[in-house]
Amino acid sequence: xxxxxxxxRILTTDLPVLLIVIFTLAPxxxxxxxxLTPSDRLAASGVSLSPSGWGLDNYVRLFxxxxxxxxxxxxxxxxxxxxxxxxxxxxxxxxxxxxxxxxGRKAIMLQFLLVNMFPVVLLILPLFVLMRRLGLLDTHFSxxxxxxxxxxPFAVWMLTSYMGAIPRSxxxxxxxxxxxxxxxxxxxxxxxxMPGIISTGIYIFITAWNEYLYALTxxxxxxxxxxxxxxxxxxxxxxxxxxxxxGGVIGALPATxxxxxxQRRLIGGLTQGAVKG
Amino acid sequence: MTLLTSSLAPASERGVPxxxxxxxxxxxxxxxxxxxxxxxxxMLEALYTxxxxxxxxxxxxxxxxxxxxxxxxxxDPVFWVAFGHTAIWIGLTVPLQMGLGLVAALLLNRExxxxxxxxxxxxxPWALPSxxxxxxxxxxxxxxxGVLNDMLLHLQVIQSAIPWLADPNxxxxxxxxxxxxxxxxxxxVMILAGLHGIPRSQYEAAAIDGATPWRQFAHITLPGxxxxxxxxxxxxxxxxxxxxxxxxxxxxxxxxxATHTLPLYAFIRARQNLDFGYGSAIAVTFTIVLGAxxxxxxxxxxxxxxx
Numbered sequence: 327x328x329x330x331x332x333x334x335r336i337l338t339t340d341l342p343v344l345l346i347v348i349f350t351l352a353p354x355x356x357x358x359x360x361x362l363t364p365s366d367r368l369a370a371s372g373v374s375l376s377p378s379g380w381g382l383d384n385y386v387r388l389f390x391x392x393x394x395x396x397x398x399x400x401x402x403x404x405x406x407x408x409x410x411x412x413x414x415x416x417x418x419x420x421x422x423x424x425x426x427x428x429x430g431r432k433a434i435m436l437q438f439l440l441v442n443m444f445p446v447v448l449l450i451l452p453l454f455v456l457m458r459r460l461g462l463l464d465t466h467f468s469x470x471x472x473x474x475x476x477x478x479p480f481a482v483w484m485l486t487s488y489m490g491a492i493p494r495s496x497x498x499x500x501x502x503x504x505x506x507x508x509x510x511x512x513x514x515x516x517x518x519x520m521p522g523i524i525s526t527g528i529y530i531f532i533t534a535w536n537e538y539l540y541a542l543t544x545x546x547x548x549x550x551x552x553x554x555x556x557x558x559x560x561x562x563x564x565x566x567x568x569x570x571x572x573g574g575v576i577g578a579l580p581a582t583x584x585x586x587x588x589q590r591r592l593i594g595g596l597t598q599g600a601v602k603g
Numbered sequence: 604m605t606l607l608t609s610s611l612a613p614a615s616e617r618g619v620p621x622x623x624x625x626x627x628x629x630x631x632x633x634x635x636x637x638x639x640x641x642x643x644x645x646m647l648e649a650l651y652t653x654x655x656x657x658x659x660x661x662x663x664x665x666x667x668x669x670x671x672x673x674x675x676x677x678x679d680p681v682f683w684v685a686f687g688h689t690a691i692w693i694g695l696t697v698p699l700q701m702g703l704g705l706v707a708a709l710l711l712n713r714e715x716x717x718x719x720x721x722x723x724x725x726x727x728p729w730a731l732p733s734x735x736x737x738x739x740x741x742x743x744x745x746x747x748x749g750v751l752n753d754m755l756l757h758l759q760v761i762q763s764a765i766p767w768l769a770d771p772n773x774x775x776x777x778x779x780x781x782x783x784x785x786x787x788x789x790x791x792v793m794i795l796a797g798l799h800g801i802p803r804s805q806y807e808a809a810a811i812d813g814a815t816p817w818r819q820f821a822h823i824t825l826p827g828x829x830x831x832x833x834x835x836x837x838x839x840x841x842x843x844x845x846x847x848x849x850x851x852x853x854x855x856x857x858x859x860x861a862t863h864t865l866p867l868y869a870f871i872r873a874r875q876n877l878d879f880g881y882g883s884a885i886a887v888t889f890t891i892v893l894g895a896x897x898x899x900x901x902x903x904x905x906x907x908x909x910x
Contacts, residue, residue, distance in 0.1 A: 335713075335714075335715060339710060339713045339714075339715045340715050340717075342706075342710050343710045343711065343715065343721050346706070346707050346710065346725065347721055347724050347725060349784075350724065350725050350727060350728060350784075350788070351724060351727065353736075353739050353740065353743060353784065354727065354728075354731065354739065356739070356742075356743065356750060357735075357739045357742070360742065372748060372753075373750070411637065414633070415633040415634040415636075415637055416634055418630040418631070418633065418634070419630060419631045419633070419634035419635075421630055422626075422627040422628075422630035422631050423631075425627075426626065426627035426630075428624070428627045428628070431627075432905065434631060434635070435905075436901060436905060437638075438634075438638070439901060439904060439905075440897070440901065441638055441642050443841050443845075443893075443897045443900070444642065444646065444890070445844075445845045445866055445886065445889060445890055445893060446845060446847070446866070447845075447847065447866040447867075447869045447870050447886045447889070448645075448646060448649050448886045448887065448889075448890050449641075449642065449645050449646065449649070450870070451649060451652070451869075451870075451873050451879055451882055451883055451886060452644075452645035452646070452648035452649045452652065452883070453641070453645050455648065455652070455659075455879065456644070456645060456648065471637075471640075471641050472641065474637055474641055475638075475641045475642050478634055478637060478638055479638070482634060507626060532730060535732070536730075536731075536732035536733065536734075538732065538733055538734045538848045538852070539847070539848050539851070539870075543874070552732075553732050553733075553734045553735075554734075556732075556734055556735065556738065557734060557738070557852065567742055567745075567748075570738055570742070571739075571742070574734075574735040574738055574739060577732060577734075577735055578730075578731045578732055578735045581730050581731070581732065582727060582730045582731065584730075585726070585727075585729070585730035586723055586727075586730070589723060589726060593726075593792050593796070
């Protein structure tokens with residue numbers, strides 16, 4: 327009785343799911359295999375499918391002969407800076423949206439939503455001119471500011487929805503006990519919203535780490551992020567796919583691991599709005 | 604505007620001191636300040652720049668041309684080519700992502716032992732940097748040593764290697780395939796959340812009434828996830844329209860103009876020719892076109908906020 331239904335399940339569910347998972351992972355897996363195949367072998371006989379042909383040559387070259395580690399440092403500074411700026415200004419804004427009803431509330435919320443939809447290309451040209459005028463080109467600060475265009479609206483929306491879920495009666499009780507508004511925010515709402523704040527922060531980190539166009543336009547010789555550096559690994563005379571793949575794997579690793587870590591809570595927050603509609 | 608007592612404020616707040624009433628604005632001020640500096644000032648600057656003939660390496664030749672850039676744009680054949688590509692780009696990518704996402708979500712919604720693992724694995728493309736995705740697929744598409752040609756030749760689907768990204772007739776579709784791969788997990792996740800919201804009892808009732816799986820899908824599942832499809836679809840249209848990093852790295856808009864979309868054309872004009880006046884005019888025009896779509900999305904979302 328049980329066996330035919332198991333077989334049926336495998337045919338109609340497990341197998342199709344497996345196909346989709348393979349489709350999803352194959353390109354990335356192929357890149358990992360490429361990165362493990364030493365260059366000379368790659369040129370001679372292509373990507374090695376068996377472990378006997380693998381080696382860490384490309385990774386050794388990546389860290390010894392290129393400035394990739396330094397690039398990762400730049401990316402880290404920018405991503406952390408973006409998280410600090412993004413969360414710093416958004417926490418109080420989200421608290422205002424979730425706890426107060428004031429004139430212009432709707433218009434200001436709408437404004438944050440609108441900002442999120444602006445094409446990068448509309449902002450990237452004037453930001454370049456602006457940063458050049460201020461002498462900020464090729465600094466971490468300019469990239470943190472540019473990434474904030476995406477991070478702030480996103481954080482405000484996410485945090486407003488997280489804080490909206492915390493009962494108002496809690497901070498009202500704290501205020502009756504003699505706390506001021508800001509103390510109530512710090513002592514009551516912040517600790518409760520912390521899981522939401524952390525996953526929002528991690529998502530901002532991921533987007534800032536993965537960002538490419540601003541880094542290409544506003545960065546330069548001094549501040550070169552991982553995403554820009556990966557492209558320079560291509561090589562001058564011939565394309566070095568092995569080295570490039572190693573850079574791609576290392577460059578993608580931090581964001582991918584963080585994403586897997588917080589995916590559940592994050593997706594909960596992201597989908598809430600869409601599902602309610 | 605700040606001091607008006609709006610309909611939102613409860614009547615009891617009328618006697619509240621100014622200090623307290625100004626509180627929310629003070630809390631919002633930092634965020635608004637930063638957003639004004641990094642978004643609204645640049646936006647106005649783009650609008651302003653688009654009225655000038657401004658090439659960055661010729662700072663002395665700047666002159667005001669009014670709407671001249673926009674007039675030039677309408678007569679620019681590349682603009683129209685890019686416009687057409689943008690339509691194909693959005694028109695194919697979003698439905699493909701949605702279709703694949705829907706299939707994935709329906710499968711992942713079933714019961715099977717490794718469901719949690721499969722759900723986690725399927726969202727990986729979402730987390731990868733666009734540059735890595737673009738370079739990875741360039742490697743796969745490589746005409747000489749790429750694995751795609753190898754596989755298709757081996758399976759005898761094609762007789763000779765196809766230069767996926769170098770053939771002007773194929774390049775745009777090759778990039779669309781990449782973007783579909785990158786974007787379908789987003790739909791899968793959104794739709795999956797929507798599926799969870801449909802009560803089981805509806806399916807049980809339908810099964811008792813003898814409804815076939817297809818009818819259950821058409822009459823329960825689809826209406827149940829329709830709002831999610833609409834919201835996620837619109838969000839994705841905006842996102843896909845704006846996204847140019849993958850194309851930029853994969854083809855740089857080429858061969859020729861074969862993979863130029865509007866935002867990419869604006870970016871390339873400004874980046875390669877430093878023609879910031881004309882580039883801004885293209886960007887502004889694109890934003891206005893996109894604005895119509897954004898308006899629909901905002902109206903939908905605001906309805907929800909009101910509730």
